[in-house]
Amino acid sequence: MADFTIDQLKERQKRIRNFSIVAHIDHGKSTIADRILEQTKTVAERDMQNQLLDSMDLERERGITIKLNAVEVHYEANDGQTYIFHLIDTPGHVDFSYEVSRSLAAAEGAILVVDAAQGVEAQTLANVFLALDNDLEILPVINKIDLPSADPDKVKQEIEDVIGLDADDAVLVSAKKGIGIPELLERIVSDFPAPDGDLEAPLQALIFDSQYDAYRGVVVNIRVRQGVVKPGDKIRIMNTGAEYEVNEVGVMSPNAQKRDYLMAGDVGYLTASIKDISTTQSGDTITLVNNPADEPLPGYKKMTPMVYSGLYPSDNAKYGDLRDALEKLQLNDAALTFEPETSQALGFGFRVGFLGLLHMDVIQERLEREFDLDLVTTAPSVTYKVTTTDGEVLMIENPSELPASQDIKTIEEPYVHAQIMVPNDYVGAVMELAQRKRGEFDTMEYLDESRVNVKYYMPLSEIIFNFFDKLKSSTRGYASLDYELDEYRPSDLVKIDILLNGDKVDALSFIVHRDFAVERGRIITAKLKEIIPRQNFEIPVQAAIGNKILARTNIKAYRKDVTAKIHTGDPDRRAKLLNKQKRGKARMKDVGTVSVPQEAFMAVLKTEDDEQYAKGN
Numbered sequence: 001m002a003d004f005t006i007d008q009l010k011e012r013q014k015r016i017r018n019f020s021i022v023a024h025i026d027h028g029k030s031t032i033a034d035r036i037l038e039q040t041k042t043v044a045e046r047d048m049q050n051q052l053l054d055s056m057d058l059e060r061e062r063g064i065t066i067k068l069n070a071v072e073v074h075y076e077a078n079d080g081q082t083y084i085f086h087l088i089d090t091p092g093h094v095d096f097s098y099e100v101s102r103s104l105a106a107a108e109g110a111i112l113v114v115d116a117a118q119g120v121e122a123q124t125l126a127n128v129f130l131a132l133d134n135d136l137e138i139l140p141v142i143n144k145i146d147l148p149s150a151d152p153d154k155v156k157q158e159i160e161d162v163i164g165l166d167a168d169d170a171v172l173v174s175a176k177k178g179i180g181i182p183e184l185l186e187r188i189v190s191d192f193p194a195p196d197g198d199l200e201a202p203l204q205a206l207i208f209d210s211q212y213d214a215y216r217g218v219v220v221n222i223r224v225r226q227g228v229v230k231p232g233d234k235i236r237i238m239n240t241g242a243e244y245e246v247n248e249v250g251v252m253s254p255n256a257q258k259r260d261y262l263m264a265g266d267v268g269y270l271t272a273s274i275k276d277i278s279t280t281q282s283g284d285t286i287t288l289v290n291n292p293a294d295e296p297l298p299g300y301k302k303m304t305p306m307v308y309s310g311l312y313p314s315d316n317a318k319y320g321d322l323r324d325a326l327e328k329l330q331l332n333d334a335a336l337t338f339e340p341e342t343s344q345a346l347g348f349g350f351r352v353g354f355l356g357l358l359h360m361d362v363i364q365e366r367l368e369r370e371f372d373l374d375l376v377t378t379a380p381s382v383t384y385k386v387t388t389t390d391g392e393v394l395m396i397e398n399p400s401e402l403p404a405s406q407d408i409k410t411i412e413e414p415y416v417h418a419q420i421m422v423p424n425d426y427v428g429a430v431m432e433l434a435q436r437k438r439g440e441f442d443t444m445e446y447l448d449e450s451r452v453n454v455k456y457y458m459p460l461s462e463i464i465f466n467f468f469d470k471l472k473s474s475t476r477g478y479a480s481l482d483y484e485l486d487e488y489r490p491s492d493l494v495k496i497d498i499l500l501n502g503d504k505v506d507a508l509s510f511i512v513h514r515d516f517a518v519e520r521g522r523i524i525t526a527k528l529k530e531i532i533p534r535q536n537f538e539i540p541v542q543a544a545i546g547n548k549i550l551a552r553t554n555i556k557a558y559r560k561d562v563t564a565k566i567h568t569g570d571p572d573r574r575a576k577l578l579n580k581q582k583r584g585k586a587r588m589k590d591v592g593t594v595s596v597p598q599e600a601f602m603a604v605l606k607t608e609d610d611e612q613y614a615k616g617n
């Protein structure tokens with residue numbers, strides 16, 4: 001059992017530094033974290049691999065950080081003392097900013113990384129404001145000073161002008177070449193405060209994340225605010241009231257290492273044979289049963305999903321597995337929400353809420369990889385606010401549930417306030433794009449003599465459907481984007497239904513602005529004609545608003561000799577064809593009499609590109 005005195009703990013607490021690294025995407029957070037692990041010998045050189053903290057395969061493959069990670073590092077400083085760092089790496093993409101705000105709640109300091117060539121970007125600003133909101137000490141670091149285009153002085157000036165932070169003694173670093181890392185380590189010790197939680201007060205530990213482990217139950221990641229927790233302690237989760245006995249406490253360094261105790265100021269994990277995953281929500285507080293804290297810590301702001309999409313198992317028998325998988329993922333991803341839904345076309349599934357399309361992509365891929373599921377996903381939709389002629393207000397997350405037009409008084413859609421940072425030369429392109437996406441100009445501010453911050457009000461639905469990709473391609477990658485939900489505004493919106501062989505397919509319905517309806521109707525019927533394979537009868541494909549048909553095309557039937565060829569062709573070729581067919585089948589869903597591939601449900605997302613081709617842009 002743990003053997004320690006309060007004085008020893010107090011001494012230890014003075015040597016703890018909890019900090020997070022925040023930056024715009026690709027400015028080098030993960031590389032800096034790697035260097036810190038390397039120079040403090042937390043990881044032996046032979047075990048060192050790039051992006052060590054990005055432990056998910058998906059993170060490595062895509063080269064992005066999705067989840068926050070907390071690692072304990074021991075650093076022997078120039079003053080001869082050994083300091084305990086808890087380094088919390090965070091994602092940079094706008095879809096994952098909820099992970100950033102959670103990690104910041106566990107830290108006292110934030111290293112603000114800014115690329116020496118790119119300067120301050122939209123997410124730099126967004127993240128630094130999150131850090132300031134959390135009262136964190138901020139240490140500016142200018143990274144990539146090895147680049148020929150690096151201009152640290154200009155970036156210092158920008159940090160002062162745009163963020164209002166003194167950047168005179170910003171640490172100059174090249175994470176790639178290892179330059180400036182020793183200075184950075186010293187500055188972490190001198191600039192960030194030690195945590196100040198009361199060691200003798202009743203336990204309060206904030207749950208900031210958890211994972212499910214088939215053997216140990218839920219592994220809960222905590223930041224201890226006050227008191228001490230150790231194996232054998234009886235704990236209570238304050239909001240759910242669940243009680244457990246602690247089996248193990250420890251830290252990640254970067255692999256799990258058992259400890260005798262975790263104390264105020266520590267960031268680590270705890271296990272207690274927790275099998276019921278609903279009892280340990282992120283944001284809840286853990287205390288001791290026999291000496292409980294009076295109140296839980298303030299939790300996290302609940303995240304509002306931005307987009308919803310239907311998730312259905314390809315094989316209807318896997319419905320229960322999908323629910324299990326979603327529950328387990330939710331434990332690890334507080335922003336994920338879901339509820340059961342049924343579709344005439346797709347059977348039983350779930351309506352799942354996401355923070356953006358990247359988040360949706362990541363969840364879908366994790367479900368398929370980590371839980372071995374085969375999914376059919378419907379096109380994402382924002383939440384519309386509908387007032388019916390009876391005065392009832394409905395929040396519509398699924399386009400197929402939109403009431404008939406004669407029952408609707410108004411439809412409102414969510415608007416965001418977007419800021420786009422871009423070099424002067426591309427302002428014209430940005431404005432043209434924003435205008436085309438129904439944007440309403442707000443203001444424009446100069447960041448320095450060559451860059452501006454353009455602000456627009458825009459419908460969220462236009463932003464989530466590849467606005468970011470378009471923005472990048474029309475500014476050669478120079479623009480950065482950040483946005484926050486603003487308000488609901490009335491819009492002239494209509495629902496387009498798709499009919500296959502005369503039957504309405506609910507999972508293919510979508511909502512658009514009336515001005516784009518006919519055009520989108522035409523494009524999507526043409527797209528579906530391309531995507532849905534021919535069958536042995538002719539299939540009419542129609543787009544309609546109510547009873548009014550906007551567009552129609554036909555998928556022709558197989559000609560007899562085509563099938564005949566397959567049956568009489570040479571055996572090798574026949575086998576190949578059959579195999580190809582079989583593989584395709586896995587991703588097909590029988591909708592009434594028609595087999596529809598997964599791709600078709602996403603076709604509505606693709607219509608935007610064609611629209612622009614059609615207009616010759």
Ligand SMILES: Nc1nc2c(ncn2[C@@H]2O[C@H](COP(=O)(O)OP(=O)(O)OP(=O)(O)O)[C@@H](O)[C@H]2O)c(=O)[nH]1
Nearest residue numbers: 025026027028029030031064065092144174175176
């Ligand atoms: N030239 C140069 N390149 C660097 C330096 N530091 C990082 N990079 C490169 O910049 C890219 C992005 O680095 P990451 O560390 O993955 O960036 P990040 O900010 O963690 O990105 P996310 O996790 O996706 O938010 C990688 O290709 C790195 O190799 C540096 O000091 N100099």
